[in-house]
Amino acid sequence: MNAEAASLATPLIALVGNPNCGKTALFNLLTGSRQKVANYAGVTVERKEGSCYTPSGRRVRILDLPGAYSLEPRTPDEQITCDTLYGASHLEDRPDFVVAVCDANNLRQGLRLALAVRRLGCPMVVVLNMMDLARKRGLRIDVPRLARELGVTVVETVATRSGGARDLTHLLDGITAPASSAWRAPQVQSPADVETDHREVQRILRAIGADRVGLPESTLGIDRVVLHPVVGPVLLAATLFLMFQAVFAWAQAPMDIIQGAVAALGGWLTHALPATHMRSLLIDGVLAGTGSVIVFLPQIVILFFFILLLEDVGYLPRAAFMLDRLMGGVGLSGRSFIPLLSSFACAIPGIMATRTIRDPRDRLTTIMIAPLMTCSARLPVYALIIGAFIPNRKVWGGLELQGLVLFGLYVLGVAAAMLVAFVLRLPQRRHWHPLTLELPAYHAPSLRSLAIGLWHRVQIFLTRVGTIILSLMILLWFLSTYPAPPPGATGPAITYSIAGHIGAALAVVFGPIGFNWQISIALVPGLAAREVAVGALGTVYALSTANTDVASALTPLIGSSWGLPTALSLLAWYVFAPQCLSTLATVKRETNSWRYPLIMAAYLFALAYLASFVTYRVALAWSG
């Protein structure tokens, strides 16, 4: 049997379940690091596939399908899950076996989906996840009775504990090789089925004695504080504030190590290579460019550590709940919160997520303000400027001043988004419909899931540095090096290059807001991705000075060559300007028109220019 045939004979197991039922934690437990994360073609929905070895050493493929509440798709995520289970997906093989994951603490919703899956006639098992929490709450679920009532095998798991899926892996041992052809023709769920399922779930819950299950007392107790109308928002602000403090306070040591490594590599290359074009390309282009960006990896890891942690313990849905009233205040629906929250990672998935907003005007407004949320690509730019211009000292009894400024920039982005939404919705105000969210029980974070989540973020960042940023830095080096200066030239060679001429032309436009020609050049490749601007500054300054150590010392260099007004102006620019072309392309596709991306680009550039101009002029006047 060749490798391809062997791969085809490996059973495909699909994990299906509601969002927040611990399905991904179970997937991580089963597959460990043997997993591949990508996007489904056609939608921005994550596809996770991995492999797992059963106790007898047999390999099975595990597919983590997007969370769904029913098999009646209402979102792109649910569409993928349904198509895969119905065997109608041209992207995915029909699974040979389905694992329906239910949160043991929220059986009502989980069983509804499990019944819908059972109706498809596929070989399946029902997994009761988070059984440890259920036991702690005193829930007694009669598992053998549940299995009898459902007519399928039921096993218990604790996905956050090593060995917590032992029963499941033993069961997977017995799965026969691909048998999907034995499935009967899938049926489309009718409304009658939904009603029948509801009654059936009620009956089963009564039978197993779990019909009076709510959130655990401890969660309700914590929620009384966390969701308090006054204390809740204060707690949320404090949590976010501490998060940004940590980004600066904890990252310094690893950043110094990376910076030292980049400097050492630069020094070694300088001595090891003869003075050729290749050496200049490697040191001034590749190392100065990518080294300037990669140094911010620890800060990105810390930021995502907190975000993943808050998500894992169940706090983020509460944050959505608390901010819903604020959204209503500016004329947006609560449904806008999730896309806007997504935009803190990247505006593109945020804009894609607006598909769940039914009101077209709400959706358009959310799309228009999504780029104002501070995406993770801005962090290196903010960190560079803050590190260079804001003193690293404590204020107000021990708070990091740098973290305070970073927090302020994030708040400024949110405030600007709310203001723009308010203005856009002024012509047509409407009644606020509160958001209803499923609030999961609080639980201890899974270190394994946290580690895997962080590793994915590191991979994303390093892939960007090693692909798009690296290629743009090589191009920028070329544009900044050629043509060579004429004989007898006195200025730095870069001023005679193509990039130097472009920078000089752009400086006319950006001069009034305090940008020099180096910044103006960096803004151009920054259109591809915001963090490229940092790498571009590294390359441009490396070629502007005779100092060969510049690859590792961008922060002090800009600190000495820019004034504070210029730095503040650039920060203001990055809060507002739509530097990312990918975002505009996504808006074009989502709105099916060039009109809205053009309006977006125009209003954001105008806002950025105005904000930078005011900031620069006020700072100039203030500094005398």
Next chain:
Amino acid sequence: MERLKAMSAWMDQLVVGVLVIASAAFAGYRLGPASMRLWIRRQWARVRGKPLPAANVGAGGCDDCPHAATFRKRENS
């Protein structure tokens, strides 16, 4: 010796030139329109005798970016 030096300089320029052109091609591919990327991927799949890839939505170099799922949350209304 002079000839060796000239050849070395020529090789230096050749390698750097190839790297710059390859970078320009890669950046053009990643930042270019999605339809162009799809066309290239389909031609490549044809050459290798693999199934043709379906249209992907990633815009401007965002294909396969798992950023999308970072904060994916579900509303239940």
